[in-house]
Amino acid sequence: MASAGSSSTGGLPLEILQALSKADPILSSETFAQVPFESIKAALDRLSSRSMVTYQQVEREEAALEPEAETIVSHGSHEARVFDAVHKAMGGLSIQDLEKEIGDKNVAKLGQGKAFKAKWIKKDGDKIVSLVDSVDDVTRDQLRTIQEKRTHEPKVIADLKKRKLLKLQKTFSFKISKGPKFALEIVMEETDLTAEMLASGSWKTATFKPYNFNALGADQHAGALHPLNKVRQEFRQIFFEMGFTEMPTSQFVESGFWNFDALFVPQQHPARDLQDTFYVSDPKKAGRPGPVSPDDGRDYDEYLENVKTVHENGKYGSIGYRYPWSEDESLRLVLRTHTTAVSAAMLFKLASEYRGGSSPPARYFSIDRVFRNESVDATHLCEFHQVEGVIAEFGLTLGGLMDFMEIFFAKMGLKNLKFKPAYNPYTEPSMEIFSYHEGLGKIIEIGNSGMFRPEMLEAMGLPRNLRVYGFGLGLERPTMIKYGISNIRELLGHQVDLNFIEKNPAVRLDKD
Numbered sequence: 135m136a137s138a139g140s141s142s143t144g145g146l147p148l149e150i151l152q153a154l155s156k157a158d159p160i161l162s163s164e165t166f167a168q169v170p171f172e173s174i175k176a177a178l179d180r181l182s183s184r185s186m187v188t189y190q191q192v193e194r195e196e197a198a199l200e201p202e203a204e205t206i207v208s209h210g211s212h213e214a215r216v217f218d219a220v221h222k223a224m225g226g227l228s229i230q231d232l233e234k235e236i237g238d239k240n241v242a243k244l245g246q247g248k249a250f251k252a253k254w255i256k257k258d259g260d261k262i263v264s265l266v267d268s269v270d271d272v273t274r275d276q277l278r279t280i281q282e283k284r285t286h287e288p289k290v291i292a293d294l295k296k297r298k299l300l301k302l303q304k305t306f307s308f309k310i311s312k313g314p315k316f317a318l319e320i321v322m323e324e325t326d327l328t329a330e331m332l333a334s335g336s337w338k339t340a341t342f343k344p345y346n347f348n349a350l351g352a353d354q355h356a357g358a359l360h361p362l363n364k365v366r367q368e369f370r371q372i373f374f375e376m377g378f379t380e381m382p383t384s385q386f387v388e389s390g391f392w393n394f395d396a397l398f399v400p401q402q403h404p405a406r407d408l409q410d411t412f413y414v415s416d417p418k419k420a421g422r423p424g425p426v427s428p429d430d431g432r433d434y435d436e437y438l439e440n441v442k443t444v445h446e447n448g449k450y451g452s453i454g455y456r457y458p459w460s461e462d463e464s465l466r467l468v469l470r471t472h473t474t475a476v477s478a479a480m481l482f483k484l485a486s487e488y489r490g491g492s493s494p495p496a497r498y499f500s501i502d503r504v505f506r507n508e509s510v511d512a513t514h515l516c517e518f519h520q521v522e523g524v525i526a527e528f529g530l531t532l533g534g535l536m537d538f539m540e541i542f543f544a545k546m547g548l549k550n551l552k553f554k555p556a557y558n559p560y561t562e563p564s565m566e567i568f569s570y571h572e573g574l575g576k577i578i579e580i581g582n583s584g585m586f587r588p589e590m591l592e593a594m595g596l597p598r599n600l601r602v603y604g605f606g607l608g609l610e611r612p613t614m615i616k617y618g619i620s621n622i623r624e625l626l627g628h629q630v631d632l633n634f635i636e637k638n639p640a641v642r643l644d645k646d
């Protein structure tokens with residue numbers, strides 16, 4: 135516990151006060167050259183919080199000697215050494231003898247040049263002789279001054295720097311002055327008013343430490359929204375605004391039936407390959423699709439039969455794929471490769487509602503995780519998120535889909551879309567959607583879409599003249615573009631840096 139009264143502390147803070155009482159202001163780099171920067175700063179903060187000193191940080195350029203300059207300070211400049219050698223030798227020196235005398239060919243050569251120019255020496259036959267009795271070694275004197283003071287006249291500094299004898303370094307130091315409560319004693323400050331102080335009456339004379347309202351609180355490590363969650367939230371909002379209902383998407387494991395067969399993807403399609411799809415090894419197979427709800431009296435056998443027929447020989451005006459369809463293959467379990475598996479099951483449910491008398495239109499969306507067996511790089515992971523929408527209505531047209539896409543993406547700030555014909559086994563026609571991205575300065579693909587095929591819809595029992603739009607896009611890409619993230623691994627997967635998540639502007643709750 136702190137004792138009451140006027141006991142004082144010493145150490146560096148006191149030394150600073152003592153130095154200030156002799157000179158004001160002082161420069162820490164001169165007066166306390168040996169003390170580490172952090173220690174000085176801590177002492178100054180203590181003193182300035184009591185208004186005993188004021189200080190500011192100053193940046194200075196200091197000159198430091200290169201190794202060659204240190205040799206000059208200890209042995210003299212090249213020219214002075216040449217002069218000394220020549221002057222000492224009675225009757226002058228030959229060039230060879232001069233080199234021998236100095237012991238460094240380079241110094242002898244450079245020094246001669248300068249000494250000739252300064253008219254300290256001259257040639258006399260094959261000898262060099264001195265012209266004066268003594269010389270001022272200006273360079274050495276200048277370097278000595280710099281060694282002590284770390285500075286000199288600008289012209290001298292520039293000159294020596296050109297001769298590569300100096301280097302300039304930035305240094306930080308404090309300019310310290312007396313504060314309004316300057317004194318030569320640091321009184322202990324009390325932080326608490328205690329029962330003892332009240333009892334003894336010492337509180338009357340005690341000095342209390344003022345509250346520091348500028349102190350930062352301890353880091354609270356608050357929870358943070360993941361950037362993907364935030365963008366997902368924005369998409370959900372857009373869907374709700376446009377009258378969509380969210381589909382239940384919790385199921386990552388799907389039968390091949392809903393992921394592929396129901397979508398008229400033939401069983402030998404490359405997307406069903408092990409290279410592209412993760413298959414579950416235990417259990418390997420799903421049961422047959424069950425009723426959507428307990429009071430749904432639909433005949434699943436009929437639906438499976440329809441799917442089999444449409445794949446094998448065709449139906450509803452289609453000629454099919456002409457291959458033997460295997461129910462076993464359709465029941466293999468996969469990690470869903472697209473959320474269109476969810477849409478398919480949802481449309482099947484819609485078909486049973488239609489039979490029960492309640493009719494489309496319907497608008498559904500989902501945003502959830504999908505899995506593909508891809509090699510991982512800066513923009514690809516084995517798992518990512520898809521945003522998917524489905525609209526079922528009578529009388530829909532392709533132009534209407536393009537129109538809808540313009541409106542949907544405009545809500546995310548993406549305008550001037552471009553549509554390119556594409557292929558999906560389950561939609562006809564199909565279109566890839568592109569947009570010009572100003573930040574990237576190029577056209578980028580933003581989604582895939584189409585009108586679901588009768589082979590898919592009619593097999594479910596949906597009416598022939600009902601049209602269904604479908605569209606899908608990734609969640610990661612818009613998130614990466616929006617928040618300037620260049621590597622998808624920073625966003626998702628086992629390498630995510632929590633620090634990045636906490637610091638990213640995308641995690642703030644407010645809209646930015």
Ligand SMILES: N[C@@H](Cc1ccccc1)C(=O)O
Pocket residue numbers: 471472473474522558561582583584603604605606607
């Ligand atoms: N499933 C498609 C997206 C899509 C959904 C619905 C209709 C058309 C296309 C994909 O993964 O890219």
